[in-house]
Amino acid sequence: MGNSIALVNEDKLMKIHIHTNEPQAVFQRLEKLGELEHTKVDDMQEQTRLVSAETSSGGSVSILAFVPGEGFERIYEDLGVSNCFIYGDTLPSPEEISEALNTIDSEHIIVMPNNSNILPSVMAVRDITTKKLSIIPTQTVIQGITASYGFSADDTVSDNVDSMNGFINDAIGLFVYQSVLNTKFGDTELKVGDWFVTRSKDVLGVGASAADAVFTALEKLKTEDITDAAIYQGDGFDPRALEDVVNNIKKILPEANVDDHFGGQNRAALIISLE
Numbered sequence: 316m317g318n319s320i321a322l323v324n325e326d327k328l329m330k331i332h333i334h335t336n337e338p339q340a341v342f343q344r345l346e347k348l349g350e351l352e353h354t355k356v357d358d359m360q361e362q363t364r365l366v367s368a369e370t371s372s373g374g375s376v377s378i379l380a381f382v383p384g385e386g387f388e389r390i391y392e393d394l395g396v397s398n399c400f401i402y403g404d405t406l407p408s409p410e411e412i413s414e415a416l417n418t419i420d421s422e423h424i425i426v427m428p429n430n431s432n433i434l435p436s437v438m439a440v441r442d443i444t445t446k447k448l449s450i451i452p453t454q455t456v457i458q459g460i461t462a463s464y465g466f467s468a469d470d471t472v473s474d475n476v477d478s479m480n481g482f483i484n485d486a487i488g489l490f491v492y493q494s495v496l497n498t499k500f501g502d503t504e505l506k507v508g509d510w511f512v513t514r515s516k517d518v519l520g521v522g523a524s525a526a527d528a529v530f531t532a533l534e535k536l537k538t539e540d541i542t543d544a545a546i547y548q549g550d551g552f553d554p555r556a557l558e559d560v561v562n563n564i565k566k567i568l569p570e571a572n573v574d575d576h577f578g579g580q581n582r583a584a585l586i587i588s589l590e
Contacts, residue, residue: 331345338356342354375421375422375423375472376421376422376423376424376425376472376475377397377398377419377421377423377424377425378395378396378397378398378424378425378426378427378463378466379398379399379400379415379416379419379424379425379426379427380396380398380399380400380426380427380429380459380463381399381400381402381407381427381428381429381430381433381459382399382400382401382402382429382456382459383401383402383403383429383430383456383578383579383580383581383582383583384401384547384549384550384577384578384579384580384581385401385579386547386548386576386577386578386579386580387399387401387456387547387578387579387580388401390460390547390576390578391459391460391463394460394463394464394466395463395466395468396427396463396466398415398419400412400415402433403581404581404582406430406432406433406436407433407436408436409436409439409440409443410443412436412437412440413440413443413444416440416444416446416448417444417446419446421446422447423446423447423448423449423472424446424447424448424449425448425449425450425451425466425472425475425476425479426448426449426450426451427451427453427458427459427462427463427479428450428452428453428454429453429454429455429456429458429459430454430455430456431454434450434452434454437450438450449472449476451476451479451480451483452483453483455488455490456488456547456578456580456586457486457487457488457586457588458483458484458486458488460486460588461482461483461484461485461486461588461590462479462480462482462483463479463482464479464482464485465478465479465480465481465482466478466479485590486588486589486590487514487536487541487588487589487590488514488586488587488588488589489512489513489514489519489529489532489585489586489587489588489589490512490513490514490583490585490586490587491510491511491512491525491528491529491583491584491585491586491587492510492511492512492513492582492583492584493508493509493510493511493525493584494506494507494508494509494510494511495507500513500518501516501517501518503518503521505521508523509521509522509523509528510522510523510524510525510527510528510584511528512528512529512531512532514532519531519532519535519536520532520533520534520535524556524559525552525556525559525560525584525585526556526559526560526562526563527563529560529563529564529585529587530563530564530566530567533563533564533567533568534567536589538567538568538589541568541571541589541590542570542571542572542590543571543572543573543574543588543589543590544564544568544571544572544573544574544587544588544589544590545573545574545575545576545587545588545590546560546561546564546573546574546575546576546585546586546587547575547576547577547578547580547585547586547587547588548575548576548577548578548579548584548585549578549579549580549581549582549583549584549585549586550579550580550581551584552584552585557575560585561573561575564587568589
């Protein structure tokens with residue numbers, strides 16, 4: 316019926332966000348489960364068109380998202396984010412961020428750093444730019460994706476900021492790496508060639524392959540409510556290994572939709588979003 320589902324439980328009220336081509340069918344299904352207090356339907360393609368039009372004609376608000384690979388630029392565009400700063404191994408300086416902001420022809424810009432190490436530079440830019448900035452404190456590219464669910468071209472800047480902040484933590488972000496040396500990550504010993512999965516600063520799984528590490532990581536998570544998994548392939552990741560990763564995700568999440576995309580990021584071999 317749909318995907319990219321997000322649920323927020325507030326006392327006796329539940330907020331539901333879903334991407335679907337059949338909104339009325341969703342409403343009819345939900346009416347059987349309880350009373351619908353407020354409903355809203357946004358056309359994502361129309362939102363993308365409106366945001367792009369605002370950017371080119373001096374509109375009041377635009378979004379700037381920082382992404383670790385070119386593949387994410389298209390993914391964000393599909394969510395209505397028409398301005399992306401693609402970075403690689405070197406993080407952008409405040410001066411580079413200011414230059415990027417100056418290319419956006421909007422009165423107000425909502426910024427998503429999508430990296431905890433970029434956030435301080437974004438904060439510093441406020442002192443050197445003439446743009447009005449609202450900063451959504453996203454620490455990963457996955458948080459930026461879910462925050463984008465809360466954007467509506469019809470809402471005010473203030474309403475958008477509140478809504479986007481409310482969606483930041485609506486997905487679990489996993490990052491898959493291969494160790495290039497014998498090292499220690501937190502309390503976990505890693506050998507050259509080991510694959511490992513992190514969530515925030517914690518190592519959740521280690522294995523001889525990416526698929527094994529992902530399987531071990533998923534076993535440690537509460538996955539009963541997860542309905543969607545998205546895999547973003549890094550630049551250079553062997554596509555032949557992807558099938559094993561997908562199969563191991565489906566072993567833990569047999570009912571979930573599993574999609575794969577090209578992210579193009581340099582550091583993480585895979586980035587996985589669980590919603």
